[in-house]
Amino acid sequence: MNDVLQTENLDKSFGSVKAVQDVSLTIAAGEFVAIMGRSGSGKTTLLQLLAGLESPTSGRILFEGQDISHLDEDGLALWRREHVGLVFQAFHLIPTLSAVENVAFPLYPTSIQSKERRQRALARLEQVGLAQRAGHRPGELSGGEQQRVAIARALVNRPSLILADEPTGNLDSQSSAEVMELFRNLNREEGVAVVVVTHDSDVAAVTDRLIEMKDGRIVKHDSQAQRMPAYVVKEER
Amino acid sequence: MNLSYLFAELSRRPGRTSSAILSVALGVALFVSLQAYASGYRQAARAPLAEIGADIAAQRQGDVPEAFQGIVFPHSTAPIHRDEISAARRLPGVEAVGEAVLFWDFEPDQFLVVLGLDPTSTTGPGRLIMAVTAGRFLAPSERGTTVADATFAREKGLRLGEVVPIAGQPFTLVGLVDTSRAGQVANANLYIPLADAQALSYAAPNVRAVHDFRADDANILFIRANQAQVDSVIAAVTNLMGKKAIVSSARSFSQVLGEAYRLVDRFGWLVGLAGLLVGIAALLRAMTANLWERRRDIGVMRAIGWRRKDIMGQLAGEAVTLALVGVLVGLVLAAFVTLVLSQTSVTVPVPWELSPTPHFLPGGAQAMAVTIRLPAQISLAAALSALGLALAGSAVLGLGLAGRAARIKPAEVLRSE
Numbered sequence: 211m212n213d214v215l216q217t218e219n220l221d222k223s224f225g226s227v228k229a230v231q232d233v234s235l236t237i238a239a240g241e242f243v244a245i246m247g248r249s250g251s252g253k254t255t256l257l258q259l260l261a262g263l264e265s266p267t268s269g270r271i272l273f274e275g276q277d278i279s280h281l282d283e284d285g286l287a288l289w290r291r292e293h294v295g296l297v298f299q300a301f302h303l304i305p306t307l308s309a310v311e312n313v314a315f316p317l318y319p320t321s322i323q324s325k326e327r328r329q330r331a332l333a334r335l336e337q338v339g340l341a342q343r344a345g346h347r348p349g350e351l352s353g354g355e356q357q358r359v360a361i362a363r364a365l366v367n368r369p370s371l372i373l374a375d376e377p378t379g380n381l382d383s384q385s386s387a388e389v390m391e392l393f394r395n396l397n398r399e400e401g402v403a404v405v406v407v408t409h410d411s412d413v414a415a416v417t418d419r420l421i422e423m424k425d426g427r428i429v430k431h432d433s434q435a436q437r438m439p440a441y442v443v444k445e446e447r
Numbered sequence: 448m449n450l451s452y453l454f455a456e457l458s459r460r461p462g463r464t465s466s467a468i469l470s471v472a473l474g475v476a477l478f479v480s481l482q483a484y485a486s487g488y489r490q491a492a493r494a495p496l497a498e499i500g501a502d503i504a505a506q507r508q509g510d511v512p513e514a515f516q517g518i519v520f521p522h523s524t525a526p527i528h529r530d531e532i533s534a535a536r537r538l539p540g541v542e543a544v545g546e547a548v549l550f551w552d553f554e555p556d557q558f559l560v561v562l563g564l565d566p567t568s569t570t571g572p573g574r575l576i577m578a579v580t581a582g583r584f585l586a587p588s589e590r591g592t593t594v595a596d597a598t599f600a601r602e603k604g605l606r607l608g609e610v611v612p613i614a615g616q617p618f619t620l621v622g623l624v625d626t627s628r629a630g631q632v633a634n635a636n637l638y639i640p641l642a643d644a645q646a647l648s649y650a651a652p653n654v655r656a657v658h659d660f661r662a663d664d665a666n667i668l669f670i671r672a673n674q675a676q677v678d679s680v681i682a683a684v685t686n687l688m689g690k691k692a693i694v695s696s697a698r699s700f701s702q703v704l705g706e707a708y709r710l711v712d713r714f715g716w717l718v719g720l721a722g723l724l725v726g727i728a729a730l731l732r733a734m735t736a737n738l739w740e741r742r743r744d745i746g747v748m749r750a751i752g753w754r755r756k757d758i759m760g761q762l763a764g765e766a767v768t769l770a771l772v773g774v775l776v777g778l779v780l781a782a783f784v785t786l787v788l789s790q791t792s793v794t795v796p797v798p799w800e801l802s803p804t805p806h807f808l809p810g811g812a813q814a815m816a817v818t819i820r821l822p823a824q825i826s827l828a829a830a831l832s833a834l835g836l837a838l839a840g841s842a843v844l845g846l847g848l849a850g851r852a853a854r855i856k857p858a859e860v861l862r863s864e
Contacts, residue, residue, distance in 0.1 A: 263750060263858040284754040291752025298861060302747045304452075306459040311451065315748075318449040319757035347459075363751070 212274070214239045214371050214403045215260060220269035222255055222426075229255040231426040233269070239370065240401040242394065244414035247423035254375055256423065257407045261296055261373050262286035274370075291316055295364025295402075299376035301356040303348040303363075309355075310335055310344040313362045334362035338392060354385030361392060365402075372396070374406045378413050390416045448764035456765060460737075464769065467733040471773025471841075474726020475833045476780035478719035479825055483785040485715040487823030491793045492701035494819050499633060500570045501545065501669035502677050505535070505684050508691040510657040515553045518614050518651035523693055524549050524666040526658050531687060535668060538683045540676030545571025546665035547633060548644035550654070552614050561613055562635035563644020571669030572633045575624045582607045582622030590643055593618040596626045599636040613637060614647050633667065641665075700795050723833060726773065727840040734766055734845065738852045745852050746860035759849040766845025770837045777833065781825055788823040795819065 215237040222230040230252045237243055247253045258264040259271065262278060263286075270279050278289055290296065303312045314331035322330075335341050338358040348356055357377060364372050374393070378386035390406075390413055397404045406417060414420050422430035457464045496502060509525025520526075527546075536544045548563040564572045566585040576584040580597050593613070595605055600623050610617045618639055626634050648654050649662045660666075672680040677696065685692045738745070748758055795818070 258858045261750070263856075263861075283749075284756075287749060287752050287754050290750065296750050300861075302743065302750075302861060304744050304747065306455045307452070311455065315452075316751040318452055319753050324451065367752070 212239045213237065213272075214241075214274060215405075216272040216275075217260070218270045218272070220256070220259060220271065221267045222252075222259055222264060223267045228426050230259060230266075233426075233428055235421060235428065237371070237403050237405060239403055240397065242397040242404045242416075242418045243406070243421060244417040244419070245405060245407045245421045245423060246409065246411070246414045248409060251423040252426035253407045253409075253423050255426075257373055257375050257405065260405065261294060262290060291320070291367060293367075293369055293371060295361075295367065295369040295372040297357070297360050297364050297372065297374035297377045299379035301348070301353075301360045301380070303356055303359060305348055308345050308347050309340060309351065309359045309362075312348070312359055313366050315363060316367050330366055331362070334365050335359070337365070337396075338362045352385070353381050354388060357381060357385070357389050358392065361389070361396075365396065365400075370402060372402055372404045374404065376408055377406060378408070378410060386410075386413065448760045452761065453764055453768060457768065463733055463737060467730050467769045468773045468776055470729030470733070471726045471770050471837055472776035472780055474723040474729075475774050475777025475837060476784060477722035478833050479778060479781035479829045480784040480788070481711060481715040481719040481722075482829035483781065483823045483825050484788055484821075485711045486826055486829075487788060487821040488711065488793065489697065489701065490822040490824075491795050491819055493697040494822075495700055495795055496669075496695070496697065499572055499574045499669060500543075500671060502672045502674075502696060503668075503670040503681060503684060504633075504695040505668040505670060505688060506666065506693040506695075507688050508693055512653050513656050514653055515551075517554070517653055518550045518552050518647055519653045520550055520648070520658060520660075520666060525691065526660040526664040526666055527668060527688065528659075528661060529663045532665060532668065534687055535670065535684060538680060538687070540673045540680040540683075541670055542673055543568075543570040543671040545569075545573060545669040546641065547571055547667045547669065548641060548648055548665050549633070549635065549667055550644065550648055550651070554612075554614075559613060559637055560635040561637045561639060561644065562633060563639050563641040563648075565641045568669075570671045571667075572635075572638065575626065575638065578624045578626065580623050580625045582620075584622055584624070585638065585640055590640055591616075591618055592621045593637045593639045594622040594624050595620055595637050596635065597623040598626075611637065613639065614651065616643075616647065618643075633669070719829075720836075723836055724840075726777075727770070727837060727844070730766065730769060730773070730841055731844045731848070733769075734762075734848055737765075738762065738848055742852075742855055742860050745855050746857040749853075749855065749857040750861060755850075755853040758853040759846060762849035762852060763842060763845035766841045766848070767838060770841035771834075774834050774837045778825070778830055781830075785823050785825050788821055791821050792818055793821045 213236050218234050220230055220233040221228070233256060245253045245256060255264065259266055266279060270277055273293065278286065281289060304315060307315065310328060310331045313334050314327040317327045332341060332344060335344050338361055340355060340358055340362065343351060343355060351359065378389055381389060393404050393406065394416055396402055406413065408414055420432040421428055496504060506523055507525040507527060509520060509522050511522045512519035532544065532546055535541060545565060545568040550561055552559040552561055562572055566573050566576065567587045585592055585594060593611055605611065605620055607620055609620045611620050645662055645664065648660055654660050670680065670684065681694055681696055685694045745758060
């Protein structure tokens, strides 16, 4: 399996605070990975480093073998537009745009024609089960629906990697399960690699691999075979 | 710049959008309306002379007659000699010169204001040919005929064909003119051929006693000038005629128009510009508030792949669009204000030098004035200036603000949620 993302001895400090220390990891294409840890463990900072939203103090980040650490902010923005989908805990939808416009939003600064943008956005909305809510604005959608719109937005540029920061943090358990199932299906059906940052062990249990962090360092790697998926357990009951 | 996002942002935040548009619109309306008001007054000040096809009336101050008997010249109409008239015609910027001889005729039984004119000249009182109400106008080269002001003729019971004595000489009344149609400048009771007026004046003892009047002289010149050179022509004519020159122009009329006009003329541009700048500043304030509210959205834009220039183009586009709509609304407002202004009347007093009636006679001390509708019009230059200033201002300020906004670190604003 090819590696989609790789870090080498990644460090990130904010002043004297070392948020991420000596992190080396590899995300394979089509892999579904959870990064877990307590609050302040550095997991969100690590995700932001992986997304190019923060620059590392030292170390390298390779995307499909290419070093992206040297890219400037616009270069990283272009890289995200072409290869990465981002999902946030607070959804971060644009309040003045409808669901379908929000999904198409990453394509606005591209040369793709508006008709094709809309078609691609509608297809992604249908994929997340929200085609009938295409004309609704975020304020008219539930939290779970908003997160599904955000996931559709992350998919609209056909990324090879989705990075999700606490995607279920603002959702009830039912919606959380639906969102994680959506990630699972996307991962299996489209082969997109998904990295989810969470503090919720139930969420982490859905993934193929768990990376546990403490004090900015990776302290544990677990594969699926070593764990009992919580949602699977619940369904079996 | 994405138009659908721009439209969504502007249309789905109606309060903020409308207040920004209104700010610019009021500034533009103030700027353009004040220009229209000032330009209306400037046009009005030109009206009295423009009605007789001239931009400038040139006279010379002279001595007071020793006796008010027979033909005398008002003391503001001393002779202008032929060589001076020829020199005036050759001045750069002078397009046409009409000449006239104005005199008073004090007879034992009547007083007349008489103007000798060239009926072939369209610059000056020759224009009265368009104001004939009965009979005909003076014909070229004819002598011994006269046309009368219709009101004067009615008061005196004059009829066409009747012989009217002027300084004892017979003149046949061939027509009546409505002088109110030609303004109050060069107004007289009777109009006669220029050659007759020159001959009568040359023979008049009370003229010759105080003036060096020659047979082919005039005592009023009406000058039409190239509009771009009016000021230089005024200066040249004043210089030509010496220190006793009385040169009247639109400026002379505007000087007696009143304080309101002077304030608008002097400070209107400045006040309008200040209003427009305040409008743009209000737009800037609205944009600043808008960008502060949208910090998270801008962070999202960066996070999902918008480059800095994409964001700057989008935000500057919003500012320019607001300014453009504001200008258009402002122009509509200005058109309405100008329409209202153009329904008002303006009274333009005629300077005393151009009054043909002696102040010591009944009615002579009455102020003469021309009342017209204020010709207020939106000038293309003012509209384009407002458009240019608003667009340039909003583009520069919008780009500056957008540039700052585009430097937002997405990790910071998204983390803070």
